[in-house]
Amino acid sequence: xxxxxxxxxxxxxxxxxxxxxxxxxxxxxxxITGEQIQLPKTKKNKSNTxxxxxxxxxxxxxxxxxxxxxxxDPIEEMKEYME
Numbered sequence: 045x046x047x048x049x050x051x052x053x054x055x056x057x058x059x060x061x062x063x064x065x066x067x068x069x070x071x072x073x074x075x076i077t078g079e080q081i082q083l084p085k086t087k088k089n090k091s092n093t094x095x096x097x098x099x100x101x102x103x104x105x106x107x108x109x110x111x112x113x114x115x116x117d118p119i120e121e122m123k124e125y126m127e
Contacts, residue, residue, distance in 0.1 A: 052081055 051060030066072065118126065 052083065054083065 049060050049062060049064055051058050051062075053059070
């Protein structure tokens with residue numbers, strides 16, 4: 045079944061307003077129209093590389109990553125090397 049999606053390339057990636065799911069090993073044709081479009085404006089704090097600024101990453105892993113209480117305790121197996 046042929047499907048058509050509209051979007052544009054930014055920083056080497058295809059960007060579309062739709063969620064696109066393509067099954068593994070699906071044959072895909074890419075048509076470049078040569079037509080230039082006005083790209084949507086990005087947030088002021090977003091860099092030109094498309095990467096998130098550090099301020100957006102703070103708290104991202106909150107309640108997902110934890111460190112055990114005994115993390116800094118000496119390791120018994122390493123005791124003879126540490127003396």
